[in-house]
Amino acid sequence: MSSAILNITARFLGPVLVLLSLIVLYRGHNLPGGGFIGGLIAASGILLIVLAKDWHGLERSWWPNPLLLLASGLAVTVLSGVIGLLYGQDFMTGIWLPAMELPLLGKVKLGTPLLFDVGVYLVVLGFTLKCAQALGEEFWK
Amino acid sequence: MLTLYLLGILAAAIPLAAVFGRKNGLLRLVLLPLPAFAAFLLLAGFAAPEVLSSGSVSFSASWIPQLGVDLAFNLNGLGLLLALLVTGIGTLIIIYGHGYMGSHPHSNRLFALLYLFMFAMTGLAMADHLMVFFVFWELTSVSSYFLIGFQHKDKGARDNALQALLVTGLGGMALMAGFILMAMAGNSWLISELTLVGDEIKGHPQYFAILILVLLGAFTKSAQFPFHFWLPNAMSAPTPVSAYLHSATMVKAGIFLMFLLYPIIGGTGLWTILLTTTGSITLLLGGVYGLCQYDLKRILAGTTLAVLGLLTILLGIGTEKDILAALIFLIGHALYKATLFMVAGSVDHETGTRDTRVLGFLRKSMPWTAVIALLAAFSKMGLPPFFGFLGKEYTYKASIAHEWQWLLTAILIVGNAMILSLAVKAAILPFWRTSQGSLPKVPHEAPWSMRAGPLLLAVGGMFIGIFPHTMDPLLSAAKSAAMGYSLETEIKLWQGFNIPLMLSALTLLAGLTIVARNHWLESWTTRIPESISGRVYKGLLNGVMKFANWQTRALQSGYLHNYIFIITSVTLVLITFKLWRFGGLSNIEVTGSLSPGMVIVAVVMTVSLVLAVMTKSRLTALLALGLIGFGIAYIFAEFSAPDLAITQILVETLTIVLFAWAVFKLPEFGRPSSRNTLLRDAALSIVTGVLVTVLVLKSQTLDFGSAISGTLTEWSLAKAYGANVVNVILVDFRAIDTWGEIVVLTIAAIGIWSLASSRKGVKKEGNK
Numbered sequence: 023m024s025s026a027i028l029n030i031t032a033r034f035l036g037p038v039l040v041l042l043s044l045i046v047l048y049r050g051h052n053l054p055g056g057g058f059i060g061g062l063i064a065a066s067g068i069l070l071i072v073l074a075k076d077w078h079g080l081e082r083s084w085w086p087n088p089l090l091l092l093a094s095g096l097a098v099t100v101l102s103g104v105i106g107l108l109y110g111q112d113f114m115t116g117i118w119l120p121a122m123e124l125p126l127l128g129k130v131k132l133g134t135p136l137l138f139d140v141g142v143y144l145v146v147l148g149f150t151l152k153c154a155q156a157l158g159e160e161f162w163k
Numbered sequence: 164m165l166t167l168y169l170l171g172i173l174a175a176a177i178p179l180a181a182v183f184g185r186k187n188g189l190l191r192l193v194l195l196p197l198p199a200f201a202a203f204l205l206l207a208g209f210a211a212p213e214v215l216s217s218g219s220v221s222f223s224a225s226w227i228p229q230l231g232v233d234l235a236f237n238l239n240g241l242g243l244l245l246a247l248l249v250t251g252i253g254t255l256i257i258i259y260g261h262g263y264m265g266s267h268p269h270s271n272r273l274f275a276l277l278y279l280f281m282f283a284m285t286g287l288a289m290a291d292h293l294m295v296f297f298v299f300w301e302l303t304s305v306s307s308y309f310l311i312g313f314q315h316k317d318k319g320a321r322d323n324a325l326q327a328l329l330v331t332g333l334g335g336m337a338l339m340a341g342f343i344l345m346a347m348a349g350n351s352w353l354i355s356e357l358t359l360v361g362d363e364i365k366g367h368p369q370y371f372a373i374l375i376l377v378l379l380g381a382f383t384k385s386a387q388f389p390f391h392f393w394l395p396n397a398m399s400a401p402t403p404v405s406a407y408l409h410s411a412t413m414v415k416a417g418i419f420l421m422f423l424l425y426p427i428i429g430g431t432g433l434w435t436i437l438l439t440t441t442g443s444i445t446l447l448l449g450g451v452y453g454l455c456q457y458d459l460k461r462i463l464a465g466t467t468l469a470v471l472g473l474l475t476i477l478l479g480i481g482t483e484k485d486i487l488a489a490l491i492f493l494i495g496h497a498l499y500k501a502t503l504f505m506v507a508g509s510v511d512h513e514t515g516t517r518d519t520r521v522l523g524f525l526r527k528s529m530p531w532t533a534v535i536a537l538l539a540a541f542s543k544m545g546l547p548p549f550f551g552f553l554g555k556e557y558t559y560k561a562s563i564a565h566e567w568q569w570l571l572t573a574i575l576i577v578g579n580a581m582i583l584s585l586a587v588k589a590a591i592l593p594f595w596r597t598s599q600g601s602l603p604k605v606p607h608e609a610p611w612s613m614r615a616g617p618l619l620l621a622v623g624g625m626f627i628g629i630f631p632h633t634m635d636p637l638l639s640a641a642k643s644a645a646m647g648y649s650l651e652t653e654i655k656l657w658q659g660f661n662i663p664l665m666l667s668a669l670t671l672l673a674g675l676t677i678v679a680r681n682h683w684l685e686s687w688t689t690r691i692p693e694s695i696s697g698r699v700y701k702g703l704l705n706g707v708m709k710f711a712n713w714q715t716r717a718l719q720s721g722y723l724h725n726y727i728f729i730i731t732s733v734t735l736v737l738i739t740f741k742l743w744r745f746g747g748l749s750n751i752e753v754t755g756s757l758s759p760g761m762v763i764v765a766v767v768m769t770v771s772l773v774l775a776v777m778t779k780s781r782l783t784a785l786l787a788l789g790l791i792g793f794g795i796a797y798i799f800a801e802f803s804a805p806d807l808a809i810t811q812i813l814v815e816t817l818t819i820v821l822f823a824w825a826v827f828k829l830p831e832f833g834r835p836s837s838r839n840t841l842l843r844d845a846a847l848s849i850v851t852g853v854l855v856t857v858l859v860l861k862s863q864t865l866d867f868g869s870a871i872s873g874t875l876t877e878w879s880l881a882k883a884y885g886a887n888v889v890n891v892i893l894v895d896f897r898a899i900d901t902w903g904e905i906v907v908l909t910i911a912a913i914g915i916w917s918l919a920s921s922r923k924g925v926k927k928e929g930n931k
Contacts, residue, residue: 052886054805056893062813092909099902114898116883131884135894145905150817152912156919157825
């Protein structure tokens with residue numbers, strides 16, 4: 023299942039999708055987007071690349087291991103909850119850094135809800151890739 | 164703080180034993196018993212003087228303040244007695260275990276579990292808060308489970324371990340319920356405070372329930388009839404475990420509980436009747452059981468049952484004299500029974516058998532063990548000057564003072580006579596009679612590590628028998644704690660020629676007669692039917708298993724078709740119920756209008772649906788379903804929910820892509836279902852669909868109170884610094900819900916992974 027058009031499209035569109043997913047993830051707090059959507063976009067980008075090449079791409083060592091993504095995603099969400107505890111608040115209370123002015127991004131506000139969203143992003147990405155991997159193993163080996 | 168140090172030492176010993184307990188050598192012999200011995204010294208040297216002078220040592224720290232559970236400890240005389248027995252005998256058991264286990268590859272597990280048990284039991288002895296008590300109580304059951312099932316490759320041992328766990332665990336549940344009721348009735352969770360309001364609890368309307376539930380816990384733990392059957396089966400544990408848990412300490416936990424709660428719920432007419440009846444049956448049953456056995460450990464298990472029954476009788480009568488007698492008997496029994504079990508273990512270890520029918524003349528080859536057994540047996544037979552004699556004398560002294568003296572005394576004489584004859588059968592005959600035939604191994608003396616512990620306990624039993632006043636302070640403290648008021652106690656070995664002494668002589672005579680006639684009792688051995696309660700247990704367990712199998716087969720059929728059918732049917736039933744509850748089909752009106760876009764989407768979706776159902780090509784069905792998904796996304800967008808719409812489109816796309824990947828590998832797209840099944844499924848889906856629509860329409864006419872959505876929108880930017888309220892709800896307001904969802908996602912991913920892996924395994928096997 024290799025086609026030149028798909029190959030070339032994937033080579034450009036894949037990374038673009040992954041980059042887009044990060045933007046969607048970041049802007050989610052104020053505009054449509056967020057971890058769920060971002061994770062799904064990233065997964066489509068990666069799957070596009072894999073589709074264009076072959077299934078074994080998903081198992082190469084440089085590729086993110088889906089289970090590792092799932093585990094680190096959960097860990098990140100727990101961490102974002104624990105930070106509230108460290109500040110003497112309840113578990114998962116939102117803690118925000120003061121707003122900063124950064125070049126390109128403008129006014130930036132960072133806080134534990136964003137960190138939590140990063141965790142969601144990782145879990146959704148990991149889940150989708152794991153499903154794809156399981157299907158691939160089932161049908162293409 | 165002392166209580167915490169004690170628990171800390173024992174808790175720290177668990178991992179240490181697990182790490183260093185495997186290598187057989189002098190180092191293990193020296194180091195392993197140290198924590199237990201340190202705990203014993205701490206108790207004897209620091210806790211004991213304080214308890215004896217001031218009545219108790221207490222400590223309290225906040226544990227779960229939201230639930231009012233404090234880590235409250237209160238070491239009184241009773242607890243001190245129990246803790247001393249646990250750590251003292253525990254030290255000797257660990258030394259014995261060193262010799263007994265030798266180089267067994269899993270000996271470290273045994274030692275770690277023994278320490279876990281010691282930790283639990285010491286905590287139990289000191290706990291003041293009912294819930295803390297309960298936690299330690301259950302921990303003893305759990306450690307007992309692991310220890311009985313130590314030979315885990317033996318199915319019998321596993322079954323027996325499970326039996327003990329289920330029986331004591333169910334009793335534990337009853338106990339917890341009883342504790343909760345008791346705490347509510349007495350308005351306190353602390354045993355030390357509850358003892359002050361005992362009369363209030365005894366007069367409480369729920370006293371009956373409290374008493375029955377608490378006694379269920381105590382009776383299952385202390386193997387009282389009809390829950391006695393697990394104890395003889397627990398003998399499949401290694402012998403150090405039987406000596407420690409199932410004779411000297413754990414089975415005493417139930418007795419200890421009854422002692423401890425005596426001032427709170429004891430002494431009423433109901434208490435007396437329940438305890439004396441149950442105790443009497445257990446005493447006689449245990450004696451007869453022991454007489455019918457020829458396995459050394461099972462004989463001893465029978466006497467343990469008998470003694471537990473006897474203690475329960477004494478507690479049931481519950482005068483000062485009885486409590487004292489019970490305490491003396493308990494100490495005496497702990498000393499001689501642990502000894503006899505260790506002796507039985509040594510005999511088993513050195514001769515290869517525990518069958519009393521072939522054991523004989525071991526005094527020649529095992530002289531030390533023979534003497535130790537003799538000392539312990541004398542104490543058990545209640546001969547002077549051993550401590551067992553005092554136990555028996557004081558028991559008779561208490562029983563003849565009771566109004567039903569003739570009946571109780573008769574039961575006690577029969578019981579004691581049987582215990583006496585069992586002592587002869589298990590601990591004297593194997594050593595002193597003539598040889599009975601060849602043994603599996605050539606017998607020789609046990610190593611010193613296996614002689615030291617029993618020797619010390621046997622000599623100790625003689626020492627405190629000759630100098631009983633050494634026990635006076637401890638007994639006074641324990642008795643005061645059990646009675647609920649301060650008392651001085653003085654016990655004497657020789658009390659002159661009185662009725663108890665004559666009863667003792669009668670017991671001796673009766674016991675020796677039983678020994679002489681024991682051959683016909685033994686001939687019953689093969690004929691005893693399994694006990695009725697044992698059969699009831701088996702029946703219940705099988706019933707539960709059968710039910711579990713049946714419902715698994717019915718619900719988890721493995722066919723996707725069945726799962727969807729069940730889920731949809733249940734949904735249908737629930738929707739119907741909801742509709743009926745909110746007044747059926749009345750008040751439903753369709754309001755509002757549809758935009759042209761919505762009309763087009765609705766038409767497209769309906770056509771796609773028909774196409775998906777009717778088509779003969781899998782790819783067409785797939786695309787048609789995808790179209791429905793995109794239609795839903797459009798509806799979301801129309802109602803200004805961009806986040807939902809985007810998610811829907813992405814999910815739909817990914818699903819189609821993944822499915823398209825697999826579609827070529829699937830078998831041909833046939834119609835596997837019969838016509839009738841198809842009709843059934845179609846009817847179910849249509850009815851469910853219609854009802855869902857009705858429910859949605861209906862819900863618009865209902866007033867559910869003010870919606871939270873307005874408040875959330877208001878707070879979103881002001882309090883959570885986010886303009887996208889959907890996202891703020893997901894990651895901030897309801898972050899824990901989201902967290903739950905992503906955990907579910909992870910679990911699902913692991914499930915998919917294992918499904919794929921298991922299929923791979925099947926394929927590989929098929930290729931071979």
